[in-house]
Amino acid sequence: MPDHAISPTRAEDYPEWYQQVVKAADLAEQSPVRGCMVIKPHGYAIWERMQTILDRMFKATGHQNAYFPLFIPLSYLEQEAKHVEGFAKECAVVTHHRLELGPDGKLIPTGKLEEPLVVRPTSETIIGAMYAKWIQSWRDLPMLINQWANVVRWEMRPRVFLRTSEFLWQEGHTAHATSEEAVEETLRMLDVYATFAERDLAMPVVKGPKTAAERFPGAVDTYSIEAMMQDGKALQAGTSHFLGQNFARGQNIKFASTSGAEEFCWTTSWGVSTRLVGAVIMTHSDDDGLVLPPRIAPHQIVLLPIHRTDEEKAAVMEACRKLEAELSAATFGGEPIRAKIDARDMRGGDKVWQHIKQGVPVRVEIGPRDLAAGAGSMTRRDRGPKERVAVPLAEFASRAPTLLEEIQQGLFERAKAFRAERTVRLDSAADVHVFFGAGEGPGEGSARGGFAHVHVADDPAVAAAFDPLKVTVRCVPMEGNDEPGTCVVTGKPVPRRSVLARSY
């Protein structure tokens, strides 16, 4: 066997490594439908973890869930000019509502719709149409609603989890009486995403507003959290938009204010998607497969009984069940610890490697020898596959929360250190060109780059200057960044540095 479970390794071929990890961890696979993936149980379980945690956070910030239609009348999309422009190119359109059996046995779409329906690429317009009905008075505000749904964006180049034609996400849509309140909401939800990314996904992110070119179609301001993947590329992990009154005007979302005047609402929208699963993979995984932070791992601890005879089996299984019960009674991150006994009848080595490839944070083997010593053999996914530690069974459950916290924190620190190593401050366009290695050779380019903090203006000339490098302005970091300077392209004065990177 090679010394790692995934081939090729990250260093050899990063994109291919990513796909092999998805396959080895049994997260998802290609479907018969072009550009669409099947999310398999293990991949879906990770998404469910994300949903559970985020949903709790949305509720805690006063939001309620609701559900709006998959189909959006074509005319709705036309209500905000920039919105149409932004999404028109990638929409799936339903034009018929019936199938008839043709003479050759083929099914023929018939029953042409009077008005074509667009499969939602996002739901601003249809939710706005409902808000226009629901909101009449300042007493109806703020309107704070979230929807868990699928959306379709007909992408040219799909990549599992990162960019598929259909994906799952959550979209929050809120309406407010004042601009200040709406901006506050936009930033609050950006913070929710940042907290979730760092605390639960152990993925350090940079928060900040986008440049005009990268803004959501129809938004006044778009904010994002940007994470660095292990190839140095940036991944937009979540977005929060301040929509101003743009959509409210287009869709007539009005309210009577306390003074009795009729005013347009100020709206926001924000979302994260199954892309986060890809983000987690590319942030933590190694050449042995998936590595999951404990907080989002469907199973945090797997117990592996080892036995030969029936007597051994009885004793070992009893010890496993006892430990499983103790672990389930203990808590980590405010939830019961998720432990599982894997008693499947298969070879121990295969079984262990399966759990390694699937990213289970902690494995505990319990065999007759361990039992005699009152111990279990523990291995951690964030350490080498053969670094085993004997742990006393009597105390393991009480120590487990600390252990999981240590792993969670360790992964976060490791990711932060990685990002720090690949983050630089540059003060000239020439340095940017050098850093991102203008002339990259095959197989080498993927290892280059990172985040460059540079003074640049929000100006098309900046995008044009770095376009040949495939580098874009990811966002203008809001924290620890108040050093004024002059734009390295246009020479204009700017109040702070921006993050430049290649991106997914």
Added chain:
RNA sequence: CGGAGCGUAGCGCAGUUGGUAGCGCGCUUGGUUUGGGACCAAGAGGUCGAGAGUUCGAAUCUCUCCGCUCCGACCA
């Protein structure tokens, strides 16, 4: 949608100048094993991506289409 590559068993691949399908892993069964991706034996599994054409004969040659991957344009 442009450029490149690929499509043969669940996975990874071989199959030369056209002659009717093979290897490794995996899977099933039996046995030997078992604290680190076991070994022996016997088996199951393929309209060679789809369609058309050339030919006595096509996985192999020609054309068209479909899908996947990478690189561009677009994006969460």
